[in-house]
Amino acid sequence: MTADRPADRDPGEMGRLPSTGRLLGRGLVAACPACGARRQFRYFVKMNERCHRCGLLFERIEGHWIGAIGLNTIVxxxxxxxxxxxxxxxTFPDFPVVPLMIGHAALAVVVPVLFFPVSRTLWTAIDIAMRPLEPHEVDWSVVLR
Ligand SMILES: [Zn+2]
Structure with a gap:
């Protein structure tokens, strides 16, 4: 019997699954939450469909990215x-209204763009923490290293 499904594996091995903290930490650095592989984006905003190391399909269910959009909006x-x-x-009590408006308008454009990659990997990490990986989703020999 091959041990390619988590349920077939030794219980000690299952303890090596990424913890929630590790999942979130990997998500915060725009890495694959399951295996930690970096370089999941091309041209900063174009995310790979699957992780190049463990094969995780990032869009785990239809509508998956709604959570990333919500996360990006909140941040x-x-x-x-x-x-x-x-x-x-x-600046109280003499508010420099025009500079503050221009600065915050720029911030409102720049922050969502800069946070975009992290919002996607972090949301995927949160999703994996809430809905653990299924046996067919990843190459377990990579994830359980
Ligand atoms: Zn991976």
Whole structure:
């Protein structure tokens, strides 16, 4: 019997599955959450369909990327609110309205673009933490290294 499915493996081996912290850490550096392989993007915003090392199909279910969009929206608005709050406190009571508007408009464009790759890998990590990998999804010899 080959041990190609997690259920067929030794229980000690199953303990080597990536922990939630490791999944999220890999997602935060835009790496494959399952195996940690980097370079999952071409031209910064074009994500590989599958991980080149473990074969994980990143879009695990139809509509998978809605979570990444939501995550990117939350982070972008969070950065904006934080930046606006700090700006208003620091410049109180003479707000430089036009520079603040221009700066925050630029921030509202730049942050979602810069966070885009991380939003995708981080969302995939969160998804794997909530819905663990199925036996057919990855090359387990790579993931369980
Ligand atoms: Zn991988």
């Amino acid at each position: 972008s608005f969070g950065v904006l609110v934080l930046s606006m709050s700090i700006s208003f406190v620091v």
